[in-house]
Amino acid sequence: MTVPIERLRNFGIVAHIDAGKTTVSERILFYSGREHRMGEVHEGTAVMDWMPEEQERGITITAAATYVPWRDCELQLIDTPGHVDFTAEVERSMRVLDGCVVVFCGVAGVQAQSETVWRQADKFRVPRLVFVNKLDRPGADFERVVSDIEKRLRARVVPLQWPIGQEKEFSGVVDLVRLKAWRWDEDDQGAHPIEIPLPEQLETEIEIARGRLLEAAAEADESLLERYLEGAELPNDEIVAGLRKATISGAIVPVLCGSALRNRGIQPLLDAVVDYLPSPIEVPPVEAMVIGGKKDGETVRIEPDPEMPFCGLVFKIATDKHGDLSFVRVYAGSLRSSDQLYNSREKKVERVGQILRMHANAREQIESAGAGAIIALPGLRYTRTGDTLYEKSRPVSLESLTFPEPVISMTVEPVSSGDRDKLLDVLKRLEREDPTFRSSENEETGELLMSGMGELHLEVLRNRISRDFRVEVRSGKPRVAYRETVSRPAARESVVERALGNRNVHGHVRLRVVPAAEVARVEVLWMAPAEQIPRVHQQAIVDALKAEASSGPICSYPVVNVRIAVEGGSVREGESHEGAYCQAAIQALREALQEAGPVLLEPIMRFEVQSPADYLGSIQGDLNSRRAVIQDMVVEGDLRILKGTVPIGEMFGYSTAVRSLSQGRASFGMEPDRYSPVPADRMPNLGY
Known part of the structure; x- marks a missing residue:
């Protein structure tokens, strides 16, 4: 970090897919x-979309970090994906940001993923700016988008600018703070804003x-406030200070605009990042345990405080053929090469080699990093996403990151x-990088399964296996990632007695399973007295139970929302054996799950479809045939917005279907909502 911490801004750019987010990032560079050539998404030359898959598809897949100078500040920027399949990238980036810019399309306004990223910013209390983009496009309407944000996102938005013209007439903006107007000349690629007189036709709006x-x-x-109520003229610097205070507190969301x-409009956006978004010392300190x-x-x-012991959060791990990079937000202290840190989860030492600052995929080695910095550390052996790194003198653990469970799967070989x-090694490395990705192997058939957040997610990962890791693979069709649970409590016990070599071994476990909606997967409670099951065997039994719960009694899907209480057993002097106790625990669990009314669960998605009114009937009919529950319909002029829930198993290939039904004019988005029991009449269709 080359500037004092008060002149540092950590911010991200977030949006619904195709709102122009990465184009904004490229113009900032x-x-x-920071860059001397303007990268273009549509040409596959965007610096921040550096992965071949991103360049080919024209979308952002992974969050990319960089830093740029502006005025007397340093801006650390993270460009995030807009597609719902990669929303975990936004979630973990938002966790470590001090502010963000939410980009909206000036035509489409608030879209499905816009609402998701807004909720993520709310979750982490991230101050934000809005940039209404694409005001040069046919159908662009700045006032409608501002109203849309107010109504649908329940935000108090305050325009700091007003557009001069819209659609093909859009030529510049009015700065409402300083009462100046600006336009941009295409001859110099908009590098130097040109001041022009305030447009008389906008006098009332201004x-x-x-x-x-x-x-x-x-x-x-x-x-x-007193001077304002008295009608006194307020100096511009005091207006900016008041708006800054209101933005950082979350009382308002300033709005800027451009194309x-x-x-057009990027330099004022950078000024707004400096003027209104907080430095690391202006946000509440994080809490740790x-x-x-x-x-x-x-x-x-x-x-x-750079003088305090080091504390940082690993919010992302990137893996390629060269190894792993751990991305770290430094919250306190300073770090130098050769320092030793401790991992909060493993309690093991990590030795710091190189300290890197990233510019997309380009690495720059630095000597040290202090509080507020976003850095990358190669070669950490034990660290995973969500881990805290700390100095031995102050052992603490920051709140970790949580991610949604995968909702679809496909075979790969x-x-x-x-x-x-x-x-197998590549799949494990990808799991380490992506917390929403899972891989598993069927012990009986040897079948390999990869699970993720959607069809695009799995397709991208499959292509990366071939391209980045040089392993050619075949894959099956996507299928639903079901889960299993229980509907009622049940208790069972099992005794294992057998000969092992020249001795008899004994294991006896008594346990109970209970439905527990508050438990994400499976929780094991140890209630057994030490005189009934030796404590030395406790961890092995817990591990065996969790492993067994990865394959449920109905059709071998993972068990969720269940609490397993190990209540007791018995000891036989000279014969008690860890393997026998584990085997008894597994057998008792299998019987208890069968007795507890097992239920098959399917992932339910929240969806939003935006369509012109002419196609509403056919789209509604199609959604109904897919077991969708339409919960709300919003009318905005000729646009109809349908919201509801639908099983993901009914939505494979829906992108193609909705384009066909609307002649390419409708858009849709989905995100995970919950798991719900599969209706009894659907079970035969699934082969159960």
């Missing part, structure tokens, strides 16, 4: 001087919008049988 802006600024400061593709010692379990605040072990 160009106008800040007066009303500036009034809202002044009111919002004044409400954040009592002395400013990134036409090189003390590990060990007299204060074990106590909550402490981690102040962003190597083209060459000799590549099987290599494929």
